[in-house]
Amino acid sequence: MPLLRQAGDARLLRPGVAPRFESVGLLAVSAGLGTSVLVGQRSPEAAAEIPHHHLDRIFHISDHG
Numbered sequence: 001m002p003l004l005r006q007a008g009d010a011r012l013l014r015p016g017v018a019p020r021f022e023s024v025g026l027l028a029v030s031a032g033l034g035t036s037v038l039v040g041q042r043s044p045e046a047a048a049e050i051p052h053h054h055l056d057r058i059f060h061i062s063d064h065g
Contacts, residue, residue: 007059014060022058029054 004019013019033047 004058012059012061014058017058022054026051026054 004013004017004023007013008017008019029051033042033050036042037044037047
């Protein structure tokens with residue numbers, strides 16, 4: 001949570017993002033995805049796409065280049 005709070009202070013988060021809830025959600029997502037990879041439900045590559053999607057939703061990046 002401190003890193004997301006710092007990102008919020010630096011105005012890197014999208015408006016309305018709650019750092020505490022997002023950090024808890026990211027932790028839960030990563031734990032669930034780790035389990036799904038271990039039991040063979042998805043590949044590591046497929047699992048990696050999901051946190052990337054959440055991070056893109058959380059952070060306000062003006063230039064992806």
